[in-house]
Amino acid sequence: MTIIMDGKKLAEKVTGNIKSEIKKYNIRPKLAVIMAGDNPSSKIYVQNKQKKALELGIDSVVLTFPQDVYEDNLLENIYILNEDVNINAILVQLPLPEHINTKRILEAIEPIKDVDGFTSYNFGLLALGYNPYCIPCTPKGILRLFDEYNIELEGKNVLVAGRSNIVGKPMMMLLQNRNATVTLAHSKTKNLKDISINSDIIISAVGKENLITEDMVKQNSIIIDVGINRDINGLKGDVDFKNVINKASYITPVPGGVGPMTIAMLMENTFELYKIQKNYQLL
Ligand code: NDP
Secondary structure, eight states: OOEOOHHHHHHHHHHHHHHHHHTTTTOOOEEEEEESSSHHHHHHHHHHHHHHHHTTOOEEEEEETTTOOHHHHHHHHHHHHOOTOOOOOOESSSSOOOOHHHHHHTTSSSSGGGGOOOOOHHHHHHHHHHHSSSSOHHHHHHHHHHHHHOOOOOOOEEEEEEETTTHHHHHHHHHHHHTTEEEEEEEEEOOOOHTTTTOOOEEEOOOOTTOOOGSSSSSSSSSOOOOEEEEEEEEEEEBBBHHHHTOOEEOSSSSSSSSHHHHHHHHHHHHHHHHHHHHTOOO
């Protein structure tokens, strides 16, 4: 029998705990979000993050900038947020407008406020197998799902499709730190099926509907679908869920799998940064 991994339920458990801790200690962690441009998906994501923060007792502020914002203007605002003792976590909503050097903007964030773990300081610590201030939210959430369902990673062959700095690469590092054997695939990878069919676990973070089909997966494999593809029928992942489910032992749905975990981990990272900055021993 296939187990559908309930990311929504686990996310509610995680955020429920954060909410009670925040209430118990009567504290107000604060998240700042920088959003530039008019990407409609970004607006929805930021609204969802703000809504969740409010629900948990986390303050948030969103600084919005027009599509033609100057890079220096964004940088100046990050420097101000870095200095502001009332701000515990800084998030830059991606993608930024094309003329902006994303690397330069992300690098300006103080590592101790880098809630996404995208600065080279935190990313480098993760790559070295040490503890960064924050681990990127989506791969951290996937790892939490594995743990919740007692899925052992050591010695497993894992295919990660997609090599972005946001999902694929940090996912690969986290899995390697847990002694999995990882193949990181990308758009130039040849014969994806040859790799997928021999994988115990497949994590697809590409953004292509039906990239992973039933014939590509082996019996009893574990399937994690990160992809978000919107069409007239709503939200779909990268995996042909209705057919792949026949072969999987565990599978995440879209929606209700990885997505809610990403937001939950953002809240957790914000709370953890607060504790680090205040030197709080709450738990
Ligand atoms: P990007 O969109 O930045 O990159 C996509 C990656 O997929 C690239 O590495 C690309 O390779 C690779 N790729 C493209 N075609 C193939 C292929 N045929 N086989 C294997 N790899 C391929 O990735 P993101 O990580 O930002 O996003 C990926 C997906 O995950 C999107 O649908 C996004 O919306 C979703 N997402 C979902 C989240 C959630 O919380 N559920 C959070 C973040 C993202 P190359 O490097 O060669 O171009």
